[in-house]
Amino acid sequence: MSTRRLPLFALVFAVLGLAACGGGDEPAETPEPTPAPPQTAEPTPAAPTAEPVPAYDGPAFEITMNPVGEQMEYEQKEFTVHPGQTVRITFQNTATNPAMHHNVVVLQAGANVNAIGQAAMGAAANDYIPQAQMDQIIAHTPMSAPGETVEVEFTAPNVGDYPYICTYPGHYMTMQGTMHVVAE
Numbered sequence: 576m577s578t579r580r581l582p583l584f585a586l587v588f589a590v591l592g593l594a595a596c597g598g599g600d601e602p603a604e605t606p607e608p609t610p611a612p613p614q615t616a617e618p619t620p621a622a623p624t625a626e627p628v629p630a631y632d633g634p635a636f637e638i639t640m641n642p643v644g645e646q647m648e649y650e651q652k653e654f655t656v657h658p659g660q661t662v663r664i665t666f667q668n669t670a671t672n673p674a675m676h677h678n679v680v681v682l683q684a685g686a687n688v689n690a691i692g693q694a695a696m697g698a699a700a701n702d703y704i705p706q707a708q709m710d711q712i713i714a715h716t717p718m719s720a721p722g723e724t725v726e727v728e729f730t731a732p733n734v735g736d737y738p739y740i741c742t743y744p745g746h747y748m749t750m751q752g753t754m755h756v757v758a759e
């Protein structure tokens with residue numbers, strides 16, 4: 576009896592083993608088949624801007640930013656504004672290396688920085704702004720070549736921490752900062 580079951584058991588085991596080997600490239604974090612594409616799937620932000628932004632009657636906040644030398648890094652890694660305040664970012668690309676193109680892209684709180692940074696690599700035709708992720712982008716400057724100055728103006732959203740990144744290919748990993756929005 577057991578001598579007849581053993582081969583069958585072994586066969587099932589072998590098939591399972593083969594199946595496991597077949598998907599060896601991917602980590603086994605998705606046991607169920609998930610046909611939905613991972614990056615263009617509908618984003619599910621925690622509704623950070625659901626509440627209306629209150630009016631702000633103070634002066635605009637202005638900041639001039641620049642890269643650290645020839646590095647993929649902002650000199651200004653954070654700044655603080657108030658909800659409803661006008662924010663004007665001037666980015667001076669003080670780099671001289673012709674490869675050091677930069678921009679400043681302000682993202683929603685909790686935005687998927689990696690997904691946006693990676694999607695941007697395929698968005699050369701759109702100045703490295705990924706259209707599929709526009710709902711996670713609050714504002715952005717144009718891309719700047721070394722020696723150029725670019726700027727953007729927008730209204731600060733509600734209280735929260737909002738990342739900003741450079742979307743030139745590969746830069747987002749180190750070229751990041753945080754816009755803090757705090758109550759008055």
Ligand SMILES: [Cu+2]
Nearest residue numbers: 676677741746
């Ligand atoms: Cu950059």
